[in-house]
Amino acid sequence: MSNIAPRGLITAGFNPSPTRVNSDSSADGSLAPASLCVSSGLCSCGRRRFIEAAVAMPSLFPIRPSKASAASKLTSEDYTAMLEEVHPPRPGWYEELYASVLNTAMKSYEAEIAGYKTELFAELKGKAEQVLEIGIGTGPNLRYYAADSGVRVFGVDPIMKMEKYARAAAVAAGLPLSNFEFIHAVGEAIPLEDASVDAVVGTLVLCSVKDVDNTLKEIKRVLRPGGLYLFVEHVAAKDGTILRFIQSVLNPLQQILADGCHLTRDTGRSISNSGFAAVNLQTTTLSSASFVNPQVYGIALHNQCRLGRSSDSVREFLLVLRHCRLSVSSFLSLFLDYVSGY
Incomplete structure (x- = not known):
């Protein structure tokens, strides 16, 4: 564990009258095509249809400010205790090695997924000022969304050794360090106030959290009305396939080597069933991901929209x-x- 003092509840600053660029495809009174609205089912559509649907969602439910309230009466000591319970401290050498490997070994994956991420994170441009990224790791996503003027990023991760890499990624992305805060915490207990962020980002993180459902509840709790949850996750292959058999065999070893990563979670279904108003979830297979396939990606709309x-x-x-x-x-x-x- 780091000797950095534990943080208490963090208040995300917010300008009540921000300048936003919210497209409204139906401003002329015409109705958006049905293909732009999505249900929470899994789909194997391509990226073009995905991005059309993603564009429509913010226009139907523009992100709107909401008065934040305290998340709970939890103290910084409570959050520290929850962190240690959910993600027990690892040896320093393990955290350093894992962060270093993650920073270098994922390059081929990041190169292949780049096109999907570019389209996915484009939906945050001009629409999100306060962004929370859970499982920020070494910060590979920051270059896609952190360069916008006025964006403030809160990066949550249970491994303190990730911080130096995430900070370096923030600088490389053009994000002033004054607008970036690394928070040593877990997705199951996020030390941010209710309704305090415009968007939550999570890529390859629900595979490793201890409690997927509680993490999704926390994501919805901190999102403002009309806020967006952007995700990329790997999920279990179909039952009865050779790939699923391989995943089942390798799953115990994967959890040991990859900080609790599960190969057999049906994360896409968990997201779809978590109570978001609409979920646009697509599937793809990446050659660089080997047995960590298929991958799901998309946008979920927070359901508490005061219209x-x-x-x-x-x-x-x-x-x-x-x-x-x-x-x-x-x-x-x-x-x-x-x-x-x-």
Whole structure:
């Protein structure tokens, strides 16, 4: 463990009247095509359809400020205890070695996934000022979204040795270090206030958290109404396939060598069933990922959208009802949130 003093609850600064660039494809009164709205099912569509859907989501539910409240009455000592329980301290040499290997051994993967990430993170441009990245690791994602003016990034990771690499990546991405904070914590207990960030980023992290469902609950807790969760994760291969058999055999060893990484989690289904209003989830296979396939990537829309009384808000709500194939629970959530605006 690091000798750095534990942090308490962190308040993410926020300008109540920020300049945002929220596209509205239906500003002329026309309805968005049905293909732009998504349900929470898994799909094998290509990147073009994915990005069309991703563009539509922020226009239907623009990110809106929300008064943040305290996440809980947890103290910094509580968060430290939870960190040590969820992710027990590793030997210093292991953390240093793991961070170093992660910083160099993932280059072929990052090169192959770059096109997907470029399109995915383009959806944050001009729409997110406060960004939380869970499992930030060595910071390979920062170059895609951190260069925007005014962006502030909170990077959460349970391995302190990742900090120096993440800071270097922030500098390389053009992010002032004054706008970057590395937080020694876990996804199951994020020391940020409720509704305090515009977007949450997580890539190759749900495979390693101790509790996927609690991590997703924390992601929704810290997201502002209309906020976005952007993800890239590897998931278990289909049952009965040779790849799934290989994953099952290698899974125990993978957890030891890769800091708790599981090869057989159905992470895509977990995201789809976690209560987001809409989830655009696509699948792909990467040659550089070997047995760590398939990969899922996409955007999830936070469901607590206070739409209010305006005609634009009513139109947004009707667009969703007409074109998005939402689950019953998601529909009820959206409807209740809409009604609560009155």
